[in-house]
Amino acid sequence: MLRFxxxxxxxxxxxxxxxxxxxxxxxxxxxxxxxxGEKRIPKAIEKNIREKYGLNRPxxxxxxxxxxxxxxxxxxxxxxxxxxxVNQILWSTLPVSATLGLLAYILxxxxxxxxxxxxxxxxxxxxxxxSMAFAMLGISIPNFVLGPLxxxxxxxxxxxLPPALWGxxxxxxxxxxxxxxxxxxMAFIARLTRSGMLEVLRSDYVxxxxxxxxxEVQVVFRHVLRGGxxxxxxxxxxxxxxxxxxxxxxxxxxxxxxxxxxxxxxxxARDEPLIIGIVAFISIAVLIFNxxxxxxxxxxDPRIRY
Amino acid sequence: MTILDFRFWIETIDIYPGETLGxxxxxxxxxxxxxxxxxxxxxxxGGQVLFRGKDLAHLSQREMRDERKHxxxxxxxxxxxxxxxxxISKQLMEMTELHLGYTKDQAYEHAVKMLETVGIPDAxxxxxxxxxxxxxxxxxxxxxxxxxSCEPELLIADEPTTALDVTIQAQILELIKKLKxxxxxxxxLITHDxxxxxxxxxxxxxxxxxKIFEQAQTRELFACPGNPYTKGLLRSVPxxxxxxxxxxQIPGLPPDVAHLxxxxxxxxxxxxxxxxxxxxFPPFVKLNEEHYSLCHFAEEVYAKSCxxxxxxxxxxxxxxxxxxx
Numbered sequence: 062m063l064r065f066x067x068x069x070x071x072x073x074x075x076x077x078x079x080x081x082x083x084x085x086x087x088x089x090x091x092x093x094x095x096x097x098g099e100k101r102i103p104k105a106i107e108k109n110i111r112e113k114y115g116l117n118r119p120x121x122x123x124x125x126x127x128x129x130x131x132x133x134x135x136x137x138x139x140x141x142x143x144x145x146x147v148n149q150i151l152w153s154t155l156p157v158s159a160t161l162g163l164l165a166y167i168l169x170x171x172x173x174x175x176x177x178x179x180x181x182x183x184x185x186x187x188x189x190x191x192s193m194a195f196a197m198l199g200i201s202i203p204n205f206v207l208g209p210l211x212x213x214x215x216x217x218x219x220x221x222l223p224p225a226l227w228g229x230x231x232x233x234x235x236x237x238x239x240x241x242x243x244x245x246x247m248a249f250i251a252r253l254t255r256s257g258m259l260e261v262l263r264s265d266y267v268x269x270x271x272x273x274x275x276x277e278v279q280v281v282f283r284h285v286l287r288g289g290x291x292x293x294x295x296x297x298x299x300x301x302x303x304x305x306x307x308x309x310x311x312x313x314x315x316x317x318x319x320x321x322x323x324x325x326x327x328x329x330a331r332d333e334p335l336i337i338g339i340v341a342f343i344s345i346a347v348l349i350f351n352x353x354x355x356x357x358x359x360x361x362d363p364r365i366r367y
Numbered sequence: 368m369t370i371l372d373f374r375f376w377i378e379t380i381d382i383y384p385g386e387t388l389g390x391x392x393x394x395x396x397x398x399x400x401x402x403x404x405x406x407x408x409x410x411x412x413g414g415q416v417l418f419r420g421k422d423l424a425h426l427s428q429r430e431m432r433d434e435r436k437h438x439x440x441x442x443x444x445x446x447x448x449x450x451x452x453x454x455i456s457k458q459l460m461e462m463t464e465l466h467l468g469y470t471k472d473q474a475y476e477h478a479v480k481m482l483e484t485v486g487i488p489d490a491x492x493x494x495x496x497x498x499x500x501x502x503x504x505x506x507x508x509x510x511x512x513x514x515x516s517c518e519p520e521l522l523i524a525d526e527p528t529t530a531l532d533v534t535i536q537a538q539i540l541e542l543i544k545k546l547k548x549x550x551x552x553x554x555x556l557i558t559h560d561x562x563x564x565x566x567x568x569x570x571x572x573x574x575x576x577x578k579i580f581e582q583a584q585t586r587e588l589f590a591c592p593g594n595p596y597t598k599g600l601l602r603s604v605p606x607x608x609x610x611x612x613x614x615x616q617i618p619g620l621p622p623d624v625a626h627l628x629x630x631x632x633x634x635x636x637x638x639x640x641x642x643x644x645x646x647x648f649p650p651f652v653k654l655n656e657e658h659y660s661l662c663h664f665a666e667e668v669y670a671k672s673c674x675x676x677x678x679x680x681x682x683x684x685x686x687x688x689x690x691x692x
Contacts, residue, residue, distance in 0.1 A: 265447040272408055273462055273513070274435030277428075283461070287452045363497040364451055 062359065065367035066352065073348045080344040081131050081337055085124065088333055095140045095331040114140075127337060136338035141330040147338035150323055155342075157227060158319040161311070162304030164239045166297075169246035174293065177254025181262060181289070182281065192251060199248025208241040208314035225316045238315045242308055246300055250293055258289035287361060294361065298354035302347040306339075380572060380582065384520065387547065387554040389564030389585065391600065392574035395621050398557045399443075401574070402523045405555075406440055407431050418521075436466035439514035443526040445506035449498040455482070455509055456494040462516035481512040485542060504535035508542065515546060522547075523555045528563070540567060561604050565589060570657070573597045576632035577624045579651075583658040590676050593652075593660035593669035595639045631663070639664055 096102060096110050111117045115126065130136050136147035176192040183189050215237060216224035223234050261267060262285055270284040271277075309321035320339060327335035359365045382388050390398045403409040405416050407423065416423035423434060442448045450458060459478035463469040469477060475494075482490035485508040498506055507527060514522055524543060528536035544567055547554050558564055564571055564585065571588045573581040573596065581594040592598045599617040619636040622628065628635065634644035643663050652665035662668060 265442060265444060266450040268408060269442065269448045269510075269513075270450065270461075272406060272435065272440050274432045274465055275461065276432060284450050284453070362452060364499045 062356075062367055066356070069348075069352045069355070073345060076348055077341055077344050078128065078131065081128070081341050082124075084337060084340045085127055085333075088331065088336060089120070091331070093331055095333065127333075130334070131337065131341055136341070137334045139327075139332055139335045141326065141332040141335070147334050150335065151320070151338060151342060154318060154320040154323055157317055158308070158312070158321060159305045161235070161238055161242060161317070161319060162301070162306075162308070164235060165243035166246060166301055166304050168239060169243040169250050170293070170297075172243075173247045173250025174254050174290065177251040178258055178281070178286070178289070180251065180255045181258035182277075184259060189255075193255070196248040196251040199244045199251075202244070203310075204241050204245065204308075205310045205314060207244055208237070208311060211237050211241055212314075225314075227317050238311050238317060241314070242304065242311045246304070249296065249300075253292040253296055254289065257292040258285060261285045261288040264288070291358075291361065294354055294357050297357075298351040299347060302343070302350040306343040306346050380579075382521065382553050382555065382570075384553055385547070385551045386570065387556060387568045389568035389571040390555060390557045390574060391559060391561060391564055391571060392580075393559060393600075393621050395624070396574045397577035397624060398559075398574050399525050400577070402440065402525050402555060402557050406435070406438055406523060408440070436517045437520045438523075439517075439519040439521070440523040440525060441507070441510045441514050441527050444530045445503055445510050446530065448510055449506055451498055454495050454497060455501070459494075459509070459513050459516060462513055466517045477516065478512075481516050482509070484515075484546070485509070485512040486538075487512075503531050504539065507531060507535075507539050511539070511542060511546070515550065515552070518550055519552055521553045521555065523557070525557045526559070527556075528560075529558075536563075543567075561600060573600065576622055576627060578632065578661060579659075580633070580662075581658075581660045583655075587655065587658055591669060591672040593654045593658060593665050593672065594662050595637050595664075595668055596633050597660075598668065598672065599636075599638075631661075639668065 094116075096107070102110075108117075115123060134148075136151075139145050139147050139150060142150065176196070180189040180192045212224045215222045222236055224237075227234060267280060267284055270280045275283070306320060308319070309325050311317070312319040312322040313325070320342075323335065324339045326332070327339065355367070359367060380388070390401065392398050400409060404411040405423065407426075407428070411424045414424055418434065418438070421430075421434070423431065423438075426434065449455070456475060456478045459481060460469075460471070460474035463474045463477050464471070479491050479494050482494055487493055487505060487508055493501075498509070501509065507530075511527075522543075527543065528539050531539060540563060543554065543556075546552070554567075556564060556567060568585050571581075571583060571585050572579055573588070573594065575596050581588065581592065581597045583593070588597065589601065592601060596617075599615075602615040603617060605614055617636055622632055622635075628645070630643075630645040630647055631637070631640070631649045634640040637644065639662075641663070647663070649661050649663045649665075651659050651661050653659055654665060654669045658669075660669065
């Protein structure tokens, strides 16, 4: 197990370098530059800028410099946020995105697993149909629609909650963005749980458990949940990684200073160090959460050994 | 235990304490369904299952749970019948904790004892294994240990050896036989292997298309079958002493129970069938003490089997006499 974890952690390094390389290549292929704008820049100034940022050097020198920054974990200064280093931006935005993402996922897990389990246990009942219809709704409504709708209802009509802004992460400010963010995950998890549970409910060993004389509640908690939850565990790795890495739309809708907001701005502005920094961070997050999922598998299912 | 008048039932079946009842028939004839319906693992649509003065078929699931202490079942496929996520010991402990109110320690000790009883070597050390660490035969032993933990009065064994290889089959059957003798548990043995029922059962029910075709004491059934279906089944058993060519098989396949033809369900495959068999559902004829057959020509078939048996007997006797002479 320990060997497996160490091996997987080591693999993260080349994986991240590959992702970063591809990202760097794509930035270079895209037209435009961080200093190009509406107004044409005089040739002399452009030359100065290119020299200052080393853009006049051969590509392999620039690539090497970028790779060096990634390996050191110091991505340098942002090109569009003056006076801020990429690392500063990462560290200041991460708590916002991570809080949002974690809370949203916990909410999604709690509601999704519960409704999915109930739906499976009462298959083809009105509970089942109602929760699955609700889940379908959750999957179908994009969050850029759901967010404003919630704001309209709870902030601008009922005046219960603030419509936007971070507010130092106060609970009132968090409720609407967390709700908006978790809706689709809630729906996915409910459906995954339902199908996972249904499969286990039909299995031979659950029949054995019933034949023993266990009550339905005991059967579910001791014999069904563990196996039925497996699809949700697989889903959780990438889902958590992306949630924590920031969610562009929700951060935009609620004007939150999260990672996703910066990521979008960085892309529009061709802010190369910032893009590279965020991409490196997200890929590390994905790889680590996938590793956690694999460890989770081994913990849940004794047949899985690494 | 008495089972009366199921949806497809004609007569009553009585199972006495310590007795073994064999349930035979081809695949898809409703043997397992009957077994599961008795234990309410499949909901019966009608009829009665009388056990200790209670009608199991009409108990609530809650009341039924308490009865499960006395009524246990082992299943066809031991590979999937144990929970892969749970230690063997824990799965066994559930039984006694639930029904006998054992503490964790008592239940654990009992689980180890049960594993020893069913012949798991080094039971104490292996009790904390997971099912995937056991072979198929070992898992079926665990299932048996689990089912017998609370000394049930009835054990339904649903093709307990079908998924196992031949040497293990014999061991498992021997184990069931021995434990049955030790504990006085009644057994319903569901199987399509006539060799198995011959050696293990007191009574046999032959099922076809969800109906009881013949019911008799084991010896009687093998000696004088009173139903063409039973005769067909018996003829299909390979006989190593006989000089026969191709092995006999009953032509055709069992019908879809949901779409039965009118008349006798076996008529399309029956050698003895006449027009009446395709028109009218056959009567359940009493042939002898505890011997019934569902056939329009039950008496004729029975008489023929009996005379064949007598002929075999006298032939054996003459051969013996000739050898003596």
